[in-house]
Amino acid sequence: MPKDPFSNEQTYFALQEVERTNLAAQENQAIQLEAAREREKQLHFMKCPKCGQPLQEISVGAVRVDKCSACEGFWLEKGELEAIQKEEGGFLANLFSVFH
Numbered sequence: 001m002p003k004d005p006f007s008n009e010q011t012y013f014a015l016q017e018v019e020r021t022n023l024a025a026q027e028n029q030a031i032q033l034e035a036a037r038e039r040e041k042q043l044h045f046m047k048c049p050k051c052g053q054p055l056q057e058i059s060v061g062a063v064r065v066d067k068c069s070a071c072e073g074f075w076l077e078k079g080e081l082e083a084i085q086k087e088e089g090g091f092l093a094n095l096f097s098v099f100h
């Protein structure tokens, strides 16, 4: 019967090395992903998602929303639509109830 070319000890260390390499690759991938997210944020922060021009914060009642300086589109963050709806009540509440 042919002898296994690797001893149990060699196999153990080889597997440990593979695991270390995989972990290092995963950590490196996570760092790269975070760097890519940061680059995207730097490029797009407070820029209109439609035309790419700067956004300006304006007040709509008590709520601050982002308005494009070029195409005049409005962009709402999480909870802002509900805040405007709550403040305004009547017409918008009725309009939105159609979609729920």
Ligand SMILES: [Zn+2]
Pocket: 048, 049, 050, 051, 052, 053, 068, 069, 070, 071, 072, 073
């Ligand atoms: Zn725009």
